[in-house]
Amino acid sequence: MTTLIVDNGAGTAKAGFSTDPEPRIIPNCVTKAKNVRTRIFIGDQIDECKDLSSLYYLLPFQRGFLVNWEIEKQVWDRLFSKDVLQVDFNETRLILTEPFFNFPSIGEAINEVIFEEFQFHALHRTQAPTLTCYKHQKDKETSGSMFGTLVIDSGYSFSHIVPFYKNKPVKEAIVRVNVGGKVLTNHLKEVISYRQLMVMDETYVINQMKEDVCYVSTQFNKDMEIARKKYPENTISRDYILPDYTHIKRGYVRTQEESSKKSKGDEQMIRMNNERFAVPELLFQPADVGIPEMGISESIIHSLSLVDEELSPHLLNNTVLTGGNALLPGFQDRLQSDVRSMASDDFDVSVSMPGNPITFPWQAGCDLAADPSFPSLCVTRQEYEEHGHTICSNKFNV
Amino acid sequence: MMADKRESGRVKEVQATRVLDEAARRRRQRKALEALEQDNFSEDPHADLKMSKKAPKFEEVMDTSSGPGPKRKKKTKGDFKLRYRKNFAALLEEEHMMNREGPSYTSSCAPRSKLPERRFCAVCGFPSNYTCVQCGTRYCCVRCLGTHKDTRCLKWTA
Ligand SMILES: [Zn+2]
Ligand SMILES: [Zn+2]
Numbered sequence: 100m101t102t103l104i105v106d107n108g109a110g111t112a113k114a115g116f117s118t119d120p121e122p123r124i125i126p127n128c129v130t131k132a133k134n135v136r137t138r139i140f141i142g143d144q145i146d147e148c149k150d151l152s153s154l155y156y157l158l159p160f161q162r163g164f165l166v167n168w169e170i171e172k173q174v175w176d177r178l179f180s181k182d183v184l185q186v187d188f189n190e191t192r193l194i195l196t197e198p199f200f201n202f203p204s205i206g207e208a209i210n211e212v213i214f215e216e217f218q219f220h221a222l223h224r225t226q227a228p229t230l231t232c233y234k235h236q237k238d239k240e241t242s243g244s245m246f247g248t249l250v251i252d253s254g255y256s257f258s259h260i261v262p263f264y265k266n267k268p269v270k271e272a273i274v275r276v277n278v279g280g281k282v283l284t285n286h287l288k289e290v291i292s293y294r295q296l297m298v299m300d301e302t303y304v305i306n307q308m309k310e311d312v313c314y315v316s317t318q319f320n321k322d323m324e325i326a327r328k329k330y331p332e333n334t335i336s337r338d339y340i341l342p343d344y345t346h347i348k349r350g351y352v353r354t355q356e357e358s359s360k361k362s363k364g365d366e367q368m369i370r371m372n373n374e375r376f377a378v379p380e381l382l383f384q385p386a387d388v389g390i391p392e393m394g395i396s397e398s399i400i401h402s403l404s405l406v407d408e409e410l411s412p413h414l415l416n417n418t419v420l421t422g423g424n425a426l427l428p429g430f431q432d433r434l435q436s437d438v439r440s441m442a443s444d445d446f447d448v449s450v451s452m453p454g455n456p457i458t459f460p461w462q463a464g465c466d467l468a469a470d471p472s473f474p475s476l477c478v479t480r481q482e483y484e485e486h487g488h489t490i491c492s493n494k495f496n497v
Numbered sequence: 498m499m500a501d502k503r504e505s506g507r508v509k510e511v512q513a514t515r516v517l518d519e520a521a522r523r524r525r526q527r528k529a530l531e532a533l534e535q536d537n538f539s540e541d542p543h544a545d546l547k548m549s550k551k552a553p554k555f556e557e558v559m560d561t562s563s564g565p566g567p568k569r570k571k572k573t574k575g576d577f578k579l580r581y582r583k584n585f586a587a588l589l590e591e592e593h594m595m596n597r598e599g600p601s602y603t604s605s606c607a608p609r610s611k612l613p614e615r616r617f618c619a620v621c622g623f624p625s626n627y628t629c630v631q632c633g634t635r636y637c638c639v640r641c642l643g644t645h646k647d648t649r650c651l652k653w654t655a
Contacts, residue, residue: 131541131542131543133542136543139543153539153542155537155539155541155542155543156536156537157536158536161584161585162534162585164585164588166583166584166585166588199605200600200601200602200605202588202591202592202602204583204588204591205588270599270600271599271600273600273605274605274606274607275602275605275606275607276607277606277607281533281534282533282534285532285533285534285535286533288538289532289533290622293619293620293648293649294620294621294622299538299539300537300538300539302537302538323623323624326623327623372622373621373622373623374622377617377622384610384612384615385607385610386610386612386614386615387615387617388529388530388533389526389529389530390530390533391609391610392606392607392608392609392610393607393608393609393610393611393612394607394610394612397607397610397611397612398607401607401608
């Protein structure tokens, strides 16, 4: 019997067997390329596409929830096939993640697709932050407090603040900020298209640029002042050269010194100045673009006000940051300093980040698969055939 | 020639005194927020392209209710066909209808921020102190206001 772990994110799925050293990270979508009429690209097949300009995306997720099964089925068919993971369904248990407060009808659709369409041997449904908490506690078993863990998961569709008491999410205190990587990329596309160059159809390219040059500021007002200056006092401004997919295969950032010079030749260039940090700032102040919500730091304090008073110092001292946005330079430092300044001086604040904040929940799934208690967390296909959705809703804490 | 000039001058005057009402400003803001959730800006360039030759669409798989097979399975597949059609708005509506106690998607949303509002120039992105009287967009200086009027302001109406 093998265990397959699929951390099924709205942006990418992280998938692999519990014995694999690393998961495959595949775009959880079907892509069409403007300049390729002959085919579509399902999930990881996009690696075969040479020209990544003007891609058209078909996504199974809407606002972080799995609603388009026609697309997801194609991605999973490919993922489980002999070309990728080569899953022997009869001999495989599946750990599958979904968002908190997933809608019941989506949960039932998952049960049906996993057991009836694919016929997996067994299923365990959970959430990425729950897996994170499990591994985080296990890893620090000898040192840290086992009492409370606060998981911050900032992904593609949204960011979640999830307090755990021991291994259980405190659901009344979960807070969701509706800003994730997608909003950041779309906002960046909008401002660049207005200020410099029409890039509204270049989601792939601009997302890559965001990952290459954006950062979370720990001194927002000061950085605004620096960005007003000229070279060499302006240490923020950077030129980014866009790929043309003939001579330049991938976008790249110029150094500060090179950025001060005139663009040479016919390459397309974007000058990233205050955009570098004002765009990720939406994670911390969504109201900057009119989203009437608290940002992540403020939401952490709000979440703490909803948990048992005795639990909050443990959460403050044991906060762990995951998700793709965690890779934005400065994110962890910003959280640490924001929460430090907002929380009571009586408590220690410690925000940590795993080596790889994207694959950590998947790695946690590998650990869980080896846990002696794991089989008892699963629903087998036989049990599902006998008891239907009831046994799933009883067994899975979703 | 003269008449033409006067004409365009008058149009300009009318434009200058036009002010977007509250409803139009809200519509514009809502559209901007919807744009942040968009998967694609343009339409599918190959809308005619067949999705996949190998994988049958769910509808085809599900349309076997008259065929042989155990009764229970047929029923759930029929339900499934309906369920997978629900978009996000329908799912949210369903949750509201159920009106269940306890934490939910809706209740877990971050509340309104208590931090003071920050204002940025729509043109250059730096902090702004001024608001366009016609449309409510923020700007920081005369130059940016000019750009704003020439490019956006009342040029596109939501
Ligand atoms: Zn300005
Ligand atoms: Zn205006």
